[in-house]
Amino acid sequence: MSTKRAKTTASVGSxxxxxxxxxxxxxxxxxxxxxxxxxxxxxxxATQELFGCRYDGDVTRDNPYKxxxxxxxxxxxxxxxAVSDFSPxxxxxxxxxxxxxxxxxxxxxxxxxxxxxxxxxxxxDRHLMPIVAEVGEEALEREPSDVFAAQKTPEPRPWISxxxxxxxxxxxxxxxxxxxxxxxxxxxxxxRRAFGAPVFFSDRNAAETKDGFIExxxxxxxxxxxxxxxxxxxxxxxxxxxxxxxxxxxTYPKNMCTQYEPREFSKxxxxxxxxxxxxxxxxxxxxxxxxxxxxxxxxxxxxxxxWKALSEDDGGYAGKADSHLKEYQSFTDLHFSQEKTIxxxxxxxxxxxxxxxxxxxxxxxxxxxxxxxxxxxxxxxxLFWSFSDPINPQLLLECxxxxxxxxxxxxxxxxxxxxCMNGQVVLWDISAHVERLQGTRSSDTRDNxxxxxxxxxxxxxxxxxxxxxxxxxxxxxxxEVSRMGVPMENKSGMCVQIVTCAxxxxxxxxxxxxxxxxxxxxxxxxxxxxxxxPLENPDGVPNTFKHLNLTWKPLFRVCPRLVNIPAIHSPNWxxxxxxxxxxxxxxxxxxxxxxxxxxxxxxxxxxxxxxxxSVKPSHRFTIHDGLVNTVRRSPFFKDIVLTVGGWTFAxxxxxxxxxxxxxxxxxxxxxxxxxxxxxxPAVFYIGKEDGNLEVWDLLEKTHEPSQTQNITTAPITCxxxxxxxxxxxLLAVSDHLGTLHILEIPWTLRSPCSNEKxxxxxxxxxxxxxxxxxxxxxxxxxxxxxxxxxxxxxxxMVRQRSQISKWILIIICLVGTYSVVKYIPGKLYFFxxxxx
Amino acid sequence: MAEVEETLKRIQTHKGVIGTIVVNAEGIPIRTxxxxxxxxxxxxxxxxxxxxxxxxxxxxxPQNDLTFLRIRSKKHEIMAAPDKEYMxxxxxNPSEQPQD
Numbered sequence: 056m057s058t059k060r061a062k063t064t065a066s067v068g069s070x071x072x073x074x075x076x077x078x079x080x081x082x083x084x085x086x087x088x089x090x091x092x093x094x095x096x097x098x099x100x101a102t103q104e105l106f107g108c109r110y111d112g113d114v115t116r117d118n119p120y121k122x123x124x125x126x127x128x129x130x131x132x133x134x135x136x137a138v139s140d141f142s143p144x145x146x147x148x149x150x151x152x153x154x155x156x157x158x159x160x161x162x163x164x165x166x167x168x169x170x171x172x173x174x175x176x177x178x179x180d181r182h183l184m185p186i187v188a189e190v191g192e193e194a195l196e197r198e199p200s201d202v203f204a205a206q207k208t209p210e211p212r213p214w215i216s217x218x219x220x221x222x223x224x225x226x227x228x229x230x231x232x233x234x235x236x237x238x239x240x241x242x243x244x245x246x247r248r249a250f251g252a253p254v255f256f257s258d259r260n261a262a263e264t265k266d267g268f269i270e271x272x273x274x275x276x277x278x279x280x281x282x283x284x285x286x287x288x289x290x291x292x293x294x295x296x297x298x299x300x301x302x303x304x305x306t307y308p309k310n311m312c313t314q315y316e317p318r319e320f321s322k323x324x325x326x327x328x329x330x331x332x333x334x335x336x337x338x339x340x341x342x343x344x345x346x347x348x349x350x351x352x353x354x355x356x357x358x359x360x361x362w363k364a365l366s367e368d369d370g371g372y373a374g375k376a377d378s379h380l381k382e383y384q385s386f387t388d389l390h391f392s393q394e395k396t397i398x399x400x401x402x403x404x405x406x407x408x409x410x411x412x413x414x415x416x417x418x419x420x421x422x423x424x425x426x427x428x429x430x431x432x433x434x435x436x437x438l439f440w441s442f443s444d445p446i447n448p449q450l451l452l453e454c455x456x457x458x459x460x461x462x463x464x465x466x467x468x469x470x471x472x473x474x475c476m477n478g479q480v481v482l483w484d485i486s487a488h489v490e491r492l493q494g495t496r497s498s499d500t501r502d503n504x505x506x507x508x509x510x511x512x513x514x515x516x517x518x519x520x521x522x523x524x525x526x527x528x529x530x531x532x533x534x535e536v537s538r539m540g541v542p543m544e545n546k547s548g549m550c551v552q553i554v555t556c557a558x559x560x561x562x563x564x565x566x567x568x569x570x571x572x573x574x575x576x577x578x579x580x581x582x583x584x585x586x587x588x589p590l591e592n593p594d595g596v597p598n599t600f601k602h603l604n605l606t607w608k609p610l611f612r613v614c615p616r617l618v619n620i621p622a623i624h625s626p627n628w629x630x631x632x633x634x635x636x637x638x639x640x641x642x643x644x645x646x647x648x649x650x651x652x653x654x655x656x657x658x659x660x661x662x663x664x665x666x667x668x669s670v671k672p673s674h675r676f677t678i679h680d681g682l683v684n685t686v687r688r689s690p691f692f693k694d695i696v697l698t699v700g701g702w703t704f705a706x707x708x709x710x711x712x713x714x715x716x717x718x719x720x721x722x723x724x725x726x727x728x729x730x731x732x733x734x735x736p737a738v739f740y741i742g743k744e745d746g747n748l749e750v751w752d753l754l755e756k757t758h759e760p761s762q763t764q765n766i767t768t769a770p771i772t773c774x775x776x777x778x779x780x781x782x783x784x785l786l787a788v789s790d791h792l793g794t795l796h797i798l799e800i801p802w803t804l805r806s807p808c809s810n811e812k813x814x815x816x817x818x819x820x821x822x823x824x825x826x827x828x829x830x831x832x833x834x835x836x837x838x839x840x841x842x843x844x845x846x847x848x849x850x851x852m853v854r855q856r857s858q859i860s861k862w863i864l865i866i867i868c869l870v871g872t873y874s875v876v877k878y879i880p881g882k883l884y885f886f887x888x889x890x891x
Numbered sequence: 892m893a894e895v896e897e898t899l900k901r902i903q904t905h906k907g908v909i910g911t912i913v914v915n916a917e918g919i920p921i922r923t924x925x926x927x928x929x930x931x932x933x934x935x936x937x938x939x940x941x942x943x944x945x946x947x948x949x950x951x952x953p954q955n956d957l958t959f960l961r962i963r964s965k966k967h968e969i970m971a972a973p974d975k976e977y978m979x980x981x982x983x984n985p986s987e988q989p990q991d
Contacts, residue, residue, distance in 0.1 A: 320920075329922060334895060335895055337974045337979075338898050338913075342901075345902060345970060345979065346902070348961060
């Protein structure tokens with residue numbers, strides 16, 4: 056306020072004064088134009104002279120400051136009272152604490168007057184300070200180092216609160232009341248009686264008294280359903296992902312192939328290499344190593360397992376001691392096998408434990424004729440025995456006549472074909488009774504009566520054999536023969552063809568399928584139809600082979616052209632089922648009745664006129680001195696055949712036509728039958744006339760059987776081994792009395808030794824070599840003999856001539872005494888020349 | 892040349908030796924006693940196998956090197972003696988087991 060007044064009242068008394076430079080930027084610029092702590096004044100010249108602040112004299116532009124004494128100002132005031140220039144500021148001067156006031160010459164009339172008075176000490180200092188600062192600044196320019204030393208550190212000043220500590224004070228925790236200090240404690244007291252007194256507790260129901268308990272019931276807190284408005288989450292920057300795809304064009308698949316051949320050196324290059332020094336060097340180095348290795352191998356085979364090789368021959372508990380054929384079971388039927396003998400045995404191929412036996416009469420031909428009427432009433436039978444029932448046969452097959460040989464069909468065991476004494480071939484079908492045969496293993500025999508099955512087809516009498524059919528065989532299922540006798544492949548996979556032979560020098564092929572109705576008379580057809588109606592299943596015979604019954608003709612027949620037409624006994628060939636027609640061995644052995652063995656090709660050939668005829672037999676051998684009754688191929692070797700006849704047996708190898716490779720010595724008794732063992736390649740069985748069974752082991756002894764065992768008193772008629780399981784091998788032996796013996800083959804006879812087949816093969820080869828050698832020697836010997844004979848003859852001739860000449864000499868001497876010489880001069884000369 | 896021939900013949904006449912082949916570093920047969928197709932087959936296959944065996948030995952110990960390779964099979968034994976430039980292969984049938 057005072058400044059406002061000062062502004063208005065202050066007059067411009069100092070016109071000519073130099074205007075001051077306003078250094079008053081040091082002070083803050085007040086709203087009113089000048090700061091509060093200065094007061095513009097106008098001083099008259101009298102006052103100026105008084106105080107010594109005349110323009111351009113005491114106070115100049117450069118030095119606008121003048122210090123005035125307070126007492127002087129007060130004196131002036133007292134002297135001139137209201138006229139004094141200082142009268143407006145009188146109170147201020149009086150209030151001024153210090154003795155000296157600052158008067159500043161305001162030349163430029165910044166504050167409206169020529170002078171102004173600084174009213175506060177701070178102002179005074181401020182005004183004076185800039186001068187010093189200015190002076191200081193000038194000094195700075197001249198000497199900066201001095202200024203740094205002269206700079207003052209800021210002094211701490213009291214903190215001026217601007218209201219920022221309010222929040223902190225609100226948040227900070229302070230004691231609302233002073234804490235209880237230790238001297239001022241709380242006192243708790245109790246009656247002394249109650250110290251250590253027993254305490255008794257009692258229950259109190261909380262619901263009795265009001266406010267006995269305080270319940271904190273749950274309530275839905277709204278805070279829990281607060282939504283989180285903010286959440287921290289991390290963000291990671293990744294490069295841009297791009298997915299793209301392409302499709303390769305699918306061109307058609309092409310066949311591609313590369314052909315290459317190995318690199319090779321030419322001859323010259325090889326020579327070069329071989330000559331090179333490096334090679335020599337290398338060889339000398341390498342060979343030393345190699346020789347060591349080779350010699351190692353020569354000495355011993357290090358990888359050979361001796362332990363294993365040692366343990367091959369260990370067998371059952373009994374070891375080698377038990378090589379006896381043990382009797383397992385024996386079958387005789389009281390009803391049917393009296394006065395009869397067994398001609399053939401056959402095991403059932405699929406049902407184990409079932410064996411079939413053909414019974415025939417034990418009569419010679421004449422007796423047969425005599426007793427023919429009786430025989431007609433007693434039909435011949437084939438008996439089926441099962442192991443579970445040794446007394447009653449399971450099944451009986453009725454035959455038109457005595458059956459010499461019969462076979463189960465390998466592909467369908469329900470079909471049985473048999474060959475009869477009257478030249479007929481018979482077929483049975485036992486499909487209806489198979490369950491009975493199979494079920495006999497379980498002991499359920501409700502009906503004790505044995506069922507009789509009648510034959511369902513029989514061959515026509517005029518087209519069949521003219522002699523008892525002695526042997527019959529099925530052709531293997533992959534094989535069949537056409538009408539022309541050409542072997543072909545059988546596509547049906549079933550055995551359909553049979554071969555039979557008889558002593559009428561004929562070998563016949565039969566087919567069990569219905570004959571093709573290529574051309575058949577209407578009459579025949581009608582007849583057949585008529586015949587079929589009434590003959591519907593008489594005796595429960597199945598209709599399987601109705602088409603063949605009584606009209607069955609052989610497919611074709613082979614009659615080998617033998618020179619002196621002996622009878623054919625029983626050919627037998629081992630047909631390997633897996634052979635293709637190309638490999639079918641079309642050679643077979645015939646056994647004519649006089650102990651001869653014929654080896655020939657059965658294929659029919661065309662002669663010049665186009666007719667089919669059989670080829671002449673290629674080889675004939677007379678080895679056995681009796682009727683040859685067995686020809687059997689070995690199951691292990693396709694070209695080894697065993698023949699048994701008379702008192703000997705022989706083993707042949709196909710291809711070796713010189714003779715048998717093994718021919719046994721004559722035994723005491725006639726050999727009746729022989730069969731190879733099915734599990735050991737070197738073993739075969741020979742049955743004898745006295746009921747002995749001989750076991751021959753070619754690897755053990757070849758001059759006598761390794762074992763002989765007496766089975767029965769009658770001659771053995773048939774031997775057939777069979778493998779039931781790997782532990783049980785059985786041998787069926789039938790004798791002339793009609794009894795069937797089943798023997799069990801011991802372990803030594805049924806398990807082969809190591810490399811047995813190889814050894815036996817080697818043995819046979821050795822024998823073949825021996826034969827060849829002997830033949831050669833024989834030839835040599837004959838040649839030698841011939842030579843020797845020729846020599847002899849010549850020598851004899853020479854001797855004879857010499858003898859004659861001797862006699863002539865004597866005569867001449869005698870004659871020479873007489874003059875016969877004249878008469879016979881020519882002769883004399885002749886003799887003389889002859890003597891020379 | 893004669894020495895080489897003589898040595899090779901000596902090896903060939905050992906008991907059980909079936910064939911002898913001399914092969915160069917690339918597996919091309921130089922001299923052989925077997926027929927061509929068998930030679931080429933043996934040479935190619937054994938060359939590869941020897942390379943592999945050698946690299947195996949040297950991987951395990953670089954100071955080491957393959958000196959001899961023997962392959963025993965059921966029927967016979969193949970022996971290979973490799974070298975820097977050549978390789979000698981011998982096929983032998985070791986002593987057979989005695990027959991019954």
